[in-house]
Amino acid sequence: MESPFDNIVNCCGCGACASACTHKAISLIANAQGFVYPVIDKDKCIDCGLCRKVCGYGKTELLHREKQTCYGGIDCSIEKSQSSSGGIANVISQWIIKNGGVVYGCALENSEELLVPRHIRVQEEKDLRKLQGSKYVQSDIGETYIQAKKDLKNGLLVLFTGTPCQIAGLYSYLRHSYDNLFTIDVICHGVPSKQLFQDSVKKFEKENRGKVKSLLFRDKSNFPALNQKIIYNQKIIYNQKIIYNQKINVRYYTDSTYYTCFLRGDIYRDCCYSCPYAKQQRVGDISLGDFWGIEKTNPEEIRQNGGPIDPKQGVSCVLVNSDQGELLLEKVKNNLYLFNSDIESISLNNHQLNHPSNKPSCRGHILQQYEKHGYDGFLYAVHNAYKWPDRIAKTKRFIKRLLCIK
Numbered sequence: 001m002e003s004p005f006d007n008i009v010n011c012c013g014c015g016a017c018a019s020a021c022t023h024k025a026i027s028l029i030a031n032a033q034g035f036v037y038p039v040i041d042k043d044k045c046i047d048c049g050l051c052r053k054v055c056g057y058g059k060t061e062l063l064h065r066e067k068q069t070c071y072g073g074i075d076c077s078i079e080k081s082q083s084s085s086g087g088i089a090n091v092i093s094q095w096i097i098k099n100g101g102v103v104y105g106c107a108l109e110n111s112e113e114l115l116v117p118r119h120i121r122v123q124e125e126k127d128l129r130k131l132q133g134s135k136y137v138q139s140d141i142g143e144t145y146i147q148a149k150k151d152l153k154n155g156l157l158v159l160f161t162g163t164p165c166q167i168a169g170l171y172s173y174l175r176h177s178y179d180n181l182f183t184i185d186v187i188c189h190g191v192p193s194k195q196l197f198q199d200s201v202k203k204f205e206k207e208n209r210g211k212v213k214s215l216l217f218r219d220k221s222n223f224p225a226l227n228q229k230i231i232y233n234q235k236i237i238y239n240q241k242i243i244y245n246q247k248i249n250v251r252y253y254t255d256s257t258y259y260t261c262f263l264r265g266d267i268y269r270d271c272c273y274s275c276p277y278a279k280q281q282r283v284g285d286i287s288l289g290d291f292w293g294i295e296k297t298n299p300e301e302i303r304q305n306g307g308p309i310d311p312k313q314g315v316s317c318v319l320v321n322s323d324q325g326e327l328l329l330e331k332v333k334n335n336l337y338l339f340n341s342d343i344e345s346i347s348l349n350n351h352q353l354n355h356p357s358n359k360p361s362c363r364g365h366i367l368q369q370y371e372k373h374g375y376d377g378f379l380y381a382v383h384n385a386y387k388w389p390d391r392i393a394k395t396k397r398f399i400k401r402l403l404c405i406k
């Protein structure tokens with residue numbers, strides 16, 4: 001793979017290069033679509049080559065090749081949890097903090113009237129809730145690689161969570177292995193830009209004439225209210241809770257063009273469509289994702305069949321990829337309900353473990369229109385791209401319903 005410095009399509013924006021440059025010559029600057037890329041200030045750069053050296057994007061030697069063990073599972077108190085999936089990341093994070101460590105992960109923070117997805121350092125248990133929940137947008141790494149290195153050198157237990165490319169970025173920035181470092185990667189099918197996400201929030205604010213204070217991408221609390229007869233599949237769990245100053249609004253994903261495009265794979269960063277981490281071999285000590293298809297592969301685990309798991313509350317797949325990962329899971333397993341699984345069953349319904357997301361033919365046009373005409377241009381382009389496919393799908397659903405009634 002060509003270096004991201006020679007071919008920008010191979011840059012995931014992790015910021016390891018910027019963190020490593022002691023001359024502060026690299027800034028991550030957003031392009032017109034809001035995706036950040038490293039830009040070198042020639043006046044500050046001394047041509048030492050370190051940035052190229054630390055860039056770990058796509059380096060296959062960072063992938064674990066030890067024996068992988070796989071489970072499905074949930075936090076034993078999942079009903080109280082606001083985690084997106086089975087809440088495993090949160091249980092592990094709690095153990096790290098209880099043992100004097102620090103946890104790094106993505107929070108959606110309210111800053112200067114904007115919701116900002118960024119990595120933060122958490123040292124107190126009460127702040128772990130900021131990390132819970134998937135934020136379907138690219139998170140800024142900021143100074144967290146640098147902070148994590150200091151913590152590691154000071155001997156603290158460090159858990160770093162993020163997308164696989166962010167975990168690869170951390171390892172290559174550190175260039176040293178630490179016994180006190182644990183990593184979790186989330187199985188990830190791609191990230192849209194922060195700018196597009198923030199524009200979508202501004203649109204909600206305009207429509208609802210209120211400031212958005214926070215947003216949950218996967219709200220489980222209002223889930224049954226949407227449709228009592230809902231069955232578990234990959235689409236129905238995505239309802240957004242938007243918290244305004246005066247009210248709370250729960251919307252199904254189809255009510256948000258941003259969210260619909262995220263799930264369809266229309267608006268990811270360029271590199272996500274050739275993601276080198278979309279495979280069964282993983283970069284993190286533990287990989288977490290949704291256990292899609294549990295009703296087919298492990299029906300006995302489901303509550304309606306007498307098992308302990310209510311899939312509507314979320315259920316995770318857990319891939320343990322290294323000795324560090326095994327050690328970590330051993331420490332927390334009394335707080336989890338786990339059942340044995342295997343990579344074949346898990347990857348059957350999780351394409352991201354087999355290949356990167358497909359790039360839809362309309363992506364280029366949609367993002368170009370966003371670049372030229374802002375969020376309204378984006379909405380118009382999406383509407384046009386999906387006008388006929390949506391109409392056909394609606395008609396098919398209608399005919400199916402008619403036939404069922406008969």
Ligand SMILES: Cc1cc2nc3c(=O)[nH]c(=O)nc-3n(C[C@H](O)[C@H](O)[C@H](O)COP(=O)(O)OP(=O)(O)OC[C@H]3O[C@@H](n4cnc5c(N)ncnc54)[C@H](O)[C@@H]3O)c2cc1C
Pocket residue numbers: 082083084085086087088089090104105106107117131132133134135136137138139161162163166186187188189190191288289290291314316317350352
């Ligand atoms: C952009 C994105 C795409 C995903 N795509 C898939 C997929 O294709 N298939 C699948 O099975 N699972 C996917 N997931 C993972 C899934 O949504 C859950 O995050 C995962 O199962 C962990 O659930 P949990 O309940 O254990 O974690 P929680 O307790 O809900 O904690 C969430 C964890 O995810 C991290 N995180 C949240 N948002 C981000 C972000 N934007 N960038 C980096 N880290 C973040 C947090 O730091 C935290 O550790 C995706 C997650 C993200 C963020």
Ligand code: SF4
Pocket residue numbers: 004005010011012013014015016017018038054055056057169
């Ligand atoms: S280190 Fe990260 S941000 Fe820098 S060039 Fe490589 S992939 Fe891009």
Ligand code: SF4
Pocket residue numbers: 020021022023024025026040044045046047048049050051052
């Ligand atoms: S070559 Fe050295 S000084 Fe120049 S940007 Fe890269 S790391 Fe910084």
Ligand code: SF4
Pocket residue numbers: 012163164165166188189190191269271272273275276277278
């Ligand atoms: S799909 Fe791959 S490249 Fe894109 S954010 Fe996820 S891990 Fe990074």
